[in-house]
Amino acid sequence: MIPSRNTLAHASAALDLILPFVEPADGVLSRYFRANPELGGQDRAFIAESTFGVLRRKRLLEALAAHPTGRNLLLSYLVRIVGLSIRQLSPLLLPGEADWLGEIKARALNSFPLAVQLDLPDWLFERLQAQMSEADLIALGRALQLAAPLDLRVNTLRATREEVVAKLGAEKINALPTPYSPIGVRLDTKPALNKNKLFVSGKIEVQDEGSQLIGYLLAPTRHDTVVDFCAGAGGKTLMLGALMHSQGRLYAFDVSEKRLTQLKPRLKRSGLSNIHPYVIQHENDTKVKRLSGKIDRVLVDAPCSGLGTLRRNPDLKWRQSPESITELTAKQRAILAAAARLVKPGGRLVYATCSLLHEENEDIVQDFLAQHADFFVLDASEILSRHQIPLGTGAYFKLNTTEHHTDGFFAAVLQRR
Numbered sequence: 001m002i003p004s005r006n007t008l009a010h011a012s013a014a015l016d017l018i019l020p021f022v023e024p025a026d027g028v029l030s031r032y033f034r035a036n037p038e039l040g041g042q043d044r045a046f047i048a049e050s051t052f053g054v055l056r057r058k059r060l061l062e063a064l065a066a067h068p069t070g071r072n073l074l075l076s077y078l079v080r081i082v083g084l085s086i087r088q089l090s091p092l093l094l095p096g097e098a099d100w101l102g103e104i105k106a107r108a109l110n111s112f113p114l115a116v117q118l119d120l121p122d123w124l125f126e127r128l129q130a131q132m133s134e135a136d137l138i139a140l141g142r143a144l145q146l147a148a149p150l151d152l153r154v155n156t157l158r159a160t161r162e163e164v165v166a167k168l169g170a171e172k173i174n175a176l177p178t179p180y181s182p183i184g185v186r187l188d189t190k191p192a193l194n195k196n197k198l199f200v201s202g203k204i205e206v207q208d209e210g211s212q213l214i215g216y217l218l219a220p221t222r223h224d225t226v227v228d229f230c231a232g233a234g235g236k237t238l239m240l241g242a243l244m245h246s247q248g249r250l251y252a253f254d255v256s257e258k259r260l261t262q263l264k265p266r267l268k269r270s271g272l273s274n275i276h277p278y279v280i281q282h283e284n285d286t287k288v289k290r291l292s293g294k295i296d297r298v299l300v301d302a303p304c305s306g307l308g309t310l311r312r313n314p315d316l317k318w319r320q321s322p323e324s325i326t327e328l329t330a331k332q333r334a335i336l337a338a339a340a341r342l343v344k345p346g347g348r349l350v351y352a353t354c355s356l357l358h359e360e361n362e363d364i365v366q367d368f369l370a371q372h373a374d375f376f377v378l379d380a381s382e383i384l385s386r387h388q389i390p391l392g393t394g395a396y397f398k399l400n401t402t403e404h405h406t407d408g409f410f411a412a413v414l415q416r417r
Helices: 003-020 025-035 041-056 059-066 070-082 086-092 097-106 121-129 134-144 161-170 208-220 235-243 257-270 320-341 364-373 379-385
Strands: 149-152 175-177 184-187 204-206 225-230 251-253 275-280 295-301 345-351 375-378 397-399 410-417
Touching: 003 025, 003 041, 003 070, 003 086, 025 041, 025 251, 025 379, 041 059, 041 070, 059 070, 070 086, 070 097, 086 097, 121 134, 149 161, 149 208, 161 175, 161 184, 184 208, 184 364, 208 235, 208 295, 208 345, 208 379, 208 397, 208 410, 225 235, 235 251, 235 257, 235 275, 235 295, 257 275, 295 320, 320 345, 320 364, 345 364, 364 375, 364 410, 375 379, 379 397
Parallel strands: 225 251, 225 295, 251 275, 295 345
Antiparallel strands: 149 184, 149 204, 175 184, 345 410, 375 410, 397 410
C-alpha cells in the first residue's frame, strides 16, 4: 500500500511518540489510535505495520538515514525494506528527500557491522554471539526481522480445532493447524478478531504456539491443585484451566491488579469455573505462604526480558539493557525459590521465560538446583512425547524462531523428590 500524505504524516507522528521508548510501543500506538478516531481500518493497518516494521529494522535504518526522525526512518523503511520506488513516493516527498533516499537505496548493506545488519544492539549481539555460532546468530537475527504470524489457541471446553479451522475458512480467513501444539491454529493474515463469533463465544484466544506448549509441560490433571505464580493477563492460566477440564483448583497469582483485571472478561468468555485470581504484594505474600507444600503443579512464567518475542515486540531491543537483565535475574531467582516452597513432595514445578539469554534461563535453573537438592530436572522432550508432540529439544524445553517458527521460549520441568 502506498500511503496518502495524511496517513504518512500520522505514521511519522506515531513513530516520534514511540521512539523515546518510555512506554511499550503497542500501548503508545493504541493510545494514538484512540486519540485519532477518524483513521480508517486501512490507515490503521498501514500505521501499525510500518511503525513496527521500522522498529524491527531501526538500527540499520538509523545507520542509513542522516537524521533519524520518525519521518526519515519511515521513508527509509518504505524505500529500502518494503521496496517502494522513489517515483511511487514522489507525490509525498518534501524538497531534497528524493536525493537522500536515492543515496540510501544505493548503499551496500554489507558495509555495516554485522550487529547493524541484524538490527541488534551491541550488548545483545555480543551475548548471543557467546551462545551460538555465527551462522545460527545470523539466521536468528534474520528471523527476528520478520513479522510474526497470528497464532490462536482453541478453548477445548467450547470447540475443537477442526471446527475452528472450518469456521475461519468459511469466513475466507486462511487458517492451518500449528505443527506442534495440538490445539493451535495459525493465520497468515491478521484479521480483527475481537468481534468475531469464535472469539466472543470464548472458542479461541490469541496465544503463540510456543506459549501453548508450556501448558503441556506442566500437564495438570482434573484432580490437581495448581498455581500459576505469575499469571499476568491469564493466557497460560486459561489454557491450564481447560487442560484440567474446569475441575480441580487453579490459583492465578500476580502482583499487578491491572493485569489480573484483564483476565476477568477472558475468564467469563472461557466458561471456566476452576480459576481463582488473587493479587499478591510480593513472592512471599501470606496468600502464598498458606499454600506451602500443598500444590501439585506450579507454573513460574517468570518476568523476563521478552527477547524471544522481538518479532512481535521489537521495541524491547531498545528498552532492555544489561542493567535491566541484572535486575530481572535477581527477581527470577527470588520468585523461583518462593514458588518452589509451594510444591508438595512428588509435585511438579515449571520455570519458563520468553527470553533467549542463558542468564535468564539455564543459569537460573542451575543456581536453583545447586541450592535445592530436593528438586531434579525431568526431560521436557519425554513429557511432550506423551502428548504426541514431536519436539526433541532435550532435557530443557527450548524453542527458537529460526527452527520452530514460534517466539523464543525456554522452560525447565522440575520435580520435588
